[in-house]
Structures are given as C-alpha cells and as structure tokens.
Amino acid sequence: MTPNNTTSTSITPPLWLLAEITYQCPLHCPYCSNPVNMEETFNELSTSDWERVLTQAREMGAVQLGFSGGEPLLRRDLEHLVAYARNLGFYTNLITSGIGMTEKRIAKLKKAGLDHIQLSFQSANAEVNDLIGNKRHSFEQKLKIAKLVKQYEYPMVLNFCITAQNIHEIEEVMALSTQLNADFVELATVQYYGWAYENRDHLLPTKAQLQHAESAVNRYRDAQSGGPKFIFVTPDYYEDRPKACMNGWGTTFLTVTPDGSALPCHSAKILPLTFPNVKNSSLRDIWHEDFSFNHFRGDNWMQSPCKGCNEKSKDFGGCRCQAYMLTGDMYKTDPVCSKSPDHHMMKSITDKAGSKASTALKYRYVERGIDIAVVDS
Amino acid sequence: MSEKFVRTPKLNTLFRLQFEHAQQCYVLLFPEGMIKLNPSAAEILTCIDGKKTDAEICELLRENFPDAPEDLEEDVREFLTHAEEKRWILYDA
Numbered sequence: 001m002t003p004n005n006t007t008s009t010s011i012t013p014p015l016w017l018l019a020e021i022t023y024q025c026p027l028h029c030p031y032c033s034n035p036v037n038m039e040e041t042f043n044e045l046s047t048s049d050w051e052r053v054l055t056q057a058r059e060m061g062a063v064q065l066g067f068s069g070g071e072p073l074l075r076r077d078l079e080h081l082v083a084y085a086r087n088l089g090f091y092t093n094l095i096t097s098g099i100g101m102t103e104k105r106i107a108k109l110k111k112a113g114l115d116h117i118q119l120s121f122q123s124a125n126a127e128v129n130d131l132i133g134n135k136r137h138s139f140e141q142k143l144k145i146a147k148l149v150k151q152y153e154y155p156m157v158l159n160f161c162i163t164a165q166n167i168h169e170i171e172e173v174m175a176l177s178t179q180l181n182a183d184f185v186e187l188a189t190v191q192y193y194g195w196a197y198e199n200r201d202h203l204l205p206t207k208a209q210l211q212h213a214e215s216a217v218n219r220y221r222d223a224q225s226g227g228p229k230f231i232f233v234t235p236d237y238y239e240d241r242p243k244a245c246m247n248g249w250g251t252t253f254l255t256v257t258p259d260g261s262a263l264p265c266h267s268a269k270i271l272p273l274t275f276p277n278v279k280n281s282s283l284r285d286i287w288h289e290d291f292s293f294n295h296f297r298g299d300n301w302m303q304s305p306c307k308g309c310n311e312k313s314k315d316f317g318g319c320r321c322q323a324y325m326l327t328g329d330m331y332k333t334d335p336v337c338s339k340s341p342d343h344h345m346m347k348s349i350t351d352k353a354g355s356k357a358s359t360a361l362k363y364r365y366v367e368r369g370i371d372i373a374v375v376d377s
Numbered sequence: 378m379s380e381k382f383v384r385t386p387k388l389n390t391l392f393r394l395q396f397e398h399a400q401q402c403y404v405l406l407f408p409e410g411m412i413k414l415n416p417s418a419a420e421i422l423t424c425i426d427g428k429k430t431d432a433e434i435c436e437l438l439r440e441n442f443p444d445a446p447e448d449l450e451e452d453v454r455e456f457l458t459h460a461e462e463k464r465w466i467l468y469d470a
C-alpha cells in the first residue's frame with residue numbers, strides 16, 4: 001500500500017543518478033549543499049557496492065550519471081567506476097572542484113570513457129576564490145585544469161556559485177568563461193540548503209543586485225557570437241512560485257549518498273522520514289516500494305492551498321525540504337508560493353539581504369575557518 | 378541541388394548518440410541532459426559518420442527506405458539545418 005495510490009506501473013524510471021561518492025573535500029565552501037551533520041563521512045560504500053548500484057540503476061533505465069561529492073577525485077576508484085559506468089552505457093559526468101586533478105588523471109579518465117567535466121569556481125578573482133573555498137592557490141589550479149579539460153577534448157561546463165560576495169563580478173566571470181572556452185556556464189545563485197541555509201543571511205544577494213546581474217548577463221548574451229552558453233539561475237526566495245522540485249518527487253532523480261542512503265533529492269535527508277540504504281535493498285525495491293519514495297509522489301499528500309490549486313501539476317507544491325526548513329512542516333505549501341499562508345516569511349528574510357548578518361559565517365568544518373570579513377564587506 | 382548540399386556533417390563531440398532500451402528510442406546525450414529522438418531523426422543522425430556528404434546520406438536513406446515519400450530529400454535537408462542550428466552536428470567551415 002502506498003499513501004497516494006500510485007501504482008507501481010505508473011512510476012517512471014530514475015533517468016538521473018547522482019552518485020555522491022564521498023563527502024570529503026579539500027575545500028570548505030560556506031554554501032556547500034552537503035548535510036551540515038556529516039557523521040556518515042567515514043562509512044563510505046565500497047567499490048563493489050557502487051558497481052552493484054550502477055548496474056541496478058542502468059537496468060532500470062538510468063542514463064545520466066553524476067559523480068559528485070564532496071570532491072569525487074578523492075576516491076581512488078573513481079577511474080574504475082567511470083569505466084564501469086561507461087561500459088554499462090551511462091553518460092558520465094564528473095562534478096569537481098578541480099583540486100586534486102592532474103594531467104595524468106585527466107588522461108586516465110578520458111581513457112576510462114568519462115564524457116564530461118563540470119568544474120566549479122568560487123569567483124573570477126583569485127583572491128576571492130581562494131577565500132571562499134578557504135584554500136590558497138586553488139584559483140591557479142582551477143585555471144590549469146580548465147585548460148586541460150579542453151586540451152583533452154571534454155565538453156566543459158563551468159559552475160560559478162553566485163553569492164552576495166561575488167555577484168558584482170558577473171561580467172568578469174563571463175569574460176573568464178569565454179576566455180577558457182567553456183561550452184556551458186552555470187551562473188548559479190546559491191540555493192539555500194545544507195551549509196548555505198546556515199549561512200543564508202551572508203550569502204543572499206539583494207533584489208537590486210540580482211536585477212543588475214541579470215541585465216549584465218542579457219547584455220553579454222546579446223553581444224555574443226558563438227562562445228559559451230550562459231545559464232543564469234536565480235534564487236527562488238524572490239519568486240512568487242516555487243520551483244518544480246526535482247521534476248517531481250521520485251519521478252526522475254535518484255541520489256545515493258557516500259554511506260549508501262538512497263534519496264529522492266540530495267537534500268532530502270533533513271526530512272523526518274527514514275530513507276532506505278542500498279546496502280540493504282535493491283534499487284528497484286527502493287524506487288518502487290519504499291515508503292519514503294512513495295510518500296510525496298502524486299498529489300494525495302497535499303494540504304490546501306496546493307490541494308485545490310490548478311497549478312499543482314506545474315510545481316508539485318514546491319520543495320519539501322524548503323517547506324520543512326522554513327515552516328517545520330514538510331507537508332505545507334512551499335513558502336515561496338504567494339498563495340502560501342507562510343509567504344510573508346520570504347519578505348522578512350529577503351529584507352535582511354545586504355545588511356550585516358547577526359551570526360558569523362560558518363565554513364564547512366568550522367575549526368578550519370578563517371575570517372571572511374575581507375570578502376563580506 | 379544547392380552547393381550547401383555537398384557538405385559533410387559530423388556529430389558535435391558535445392553530444393553522444395545512443396539507443397536506449399528502457400525508452401525504446403535513440404537519444405542524444407550531453408552534459409547533464411538528454412534529447413529523445415523520433416525515429417526519422419534517429420535514422421538520419423545514425424548515418425552521419427563525418428565522411429558521407431549530405432547528398433550521400435540522402436542516397437543511403439533512399440536505399441534503406443525505398444517506400445519513403447518523394448520529398449525525402451527535402452525532409453532530410455530540413456532536419457540537417459535544424460540539427461546544425463541546435464549544434465548537434467557541425468560542418469567544417
């Protein structure tokens with residue numbers, strides 16, 4: 001029995017598998033989407049566990065595979081897993097900070113069949129970049145890796161996390177991306193999950209900053225002939241409608257975390273639900289039968305105003321994690337929606353953007369933190 | 378036949394073409410995305426090998442599908458223009 005009468009046959013396959021192979025990372029970004037409570041870090045799945053997960057996901061129809069983390073390069077079996085996945089027919093994406101990459105590894109990964117590398121930058125400015133990631137010389141390293149990615153003929157996506165700290169340099173970011181010959185560039189305003197939620201008051205840009213950045217992107221696009229494709233992602237805090245979370249809960253995306261938890265989205269672990277583990281069940285059982293995966297499928301779980309809303313097939317009531325984080329009730333309408341009785345919360349949060357946050361900024365792994373006042377002025 | 382029609386297309390290396398059993402169709406895979414192809418698009422794209430010209434691709438399709446309607450060439454040409462705009466295929470300058 002499922003709570004919303006979804007029959008097994010109407011469940012679509014998980015086309016996208018996000019393999020978070022490790023939470024370990026040499027960087028300490030204060031907007032990391034990893035859980036704030038990373039106690040599972042040391043209980044990572046083995047190589048053969050991952051082989052089984054990949055095989056089962058592919059059998060179910062998964063075709064896009066993201067190797068992510070943390071920093072996936074820290075797993076020594078990455079090349080092996082890429083080759084294994086590619087052999088099964090996956091399109092393999094590596095989502096990396098570039099720290100720990102070498103020419104030797106980039107060549108090995110190419111040979112293993114890696115299809116694409118997404119490289120993240122913290123800024124277009126060396127000093128700011130190294131401060132945000134809290135690691136010296138990481139900017140230089142990233143530039144070097146970007147050149148190697150193109151030299152080895154990978155499609156290259158650059159991901160810039162946009163925050164109040166770097167939003168004013170969006171033009172430099174676009175110029176740098178063009179110079180590095182990127183294919184796609186995500187100018188992604190940070191979404192407030194994980195560490196970013198903790199640090200939201202520091203990170204959230206003002207509406208004026210966002211509008212300014214957006215028009216800069218449009219101007220740059222208009223003047224472009226060829227060059228990278230820029231994708232500008234705004235935070236939904238300023239919107240009237242929520243995002244269609246994960247294209248619908250349990251419809252398309254499946255995340256497996258370093259310790260083997262299977263999640264409908266990478267943030268879902270914060271919800272008061274018990275999620276299954278790939279060590280104990282097959283992916284097929286998890287996807288089709290598990291209570292947590294069926295819990296928010298369809299719309300029977302909804303309360304008003306979502307329940308009677310004619311837009312519910314568009315946004316599925318918004319993000320469950322966001323509803324839970326902001327209201328404490330995971331069944332509620334995402335407060336981003338102007339129809340939500342909690343929508344006023346958004347204004348009180350966004351009104352504070354641009355003023356000094358009342359708490360200190362927390363780096364991932366607090367004890368390694370350095371004073372960020374330099375970039376937070 | 379226009380001059381344009383003797384050019385040789387190749388698949389953009391940004392994309393990977395493959396048959397997906399779970400979806401029973403060809404798909405184009407690219408960084409974090411996928412495009413499902415209809416059968417005729419798939420027939421055309423699978424002919425592209427970086428050696429055959431547009432005209433040769435038409436000939437091959439005509440051989441493989443003798444019952445195809447007369448305006449097959451036109452359809453192929455239209456699709457290739459579309460595919461070039463979408464950057465799925467590239468022509469050497």
Ligand code: SF4
Nearest residue numbers: 306309311312317337
């Ligand atoms: S009320 Fe619910 S379903 Fe309707 S638009 Fe808002 S979030 Fe979407």
Ligand code: SF4
Nearest residue numbers: 245265267319320321
């Ligand atoms: S449940 Fe929420 S956090 Fe999770 S993916 Fe959806 S939008 Fe994102």
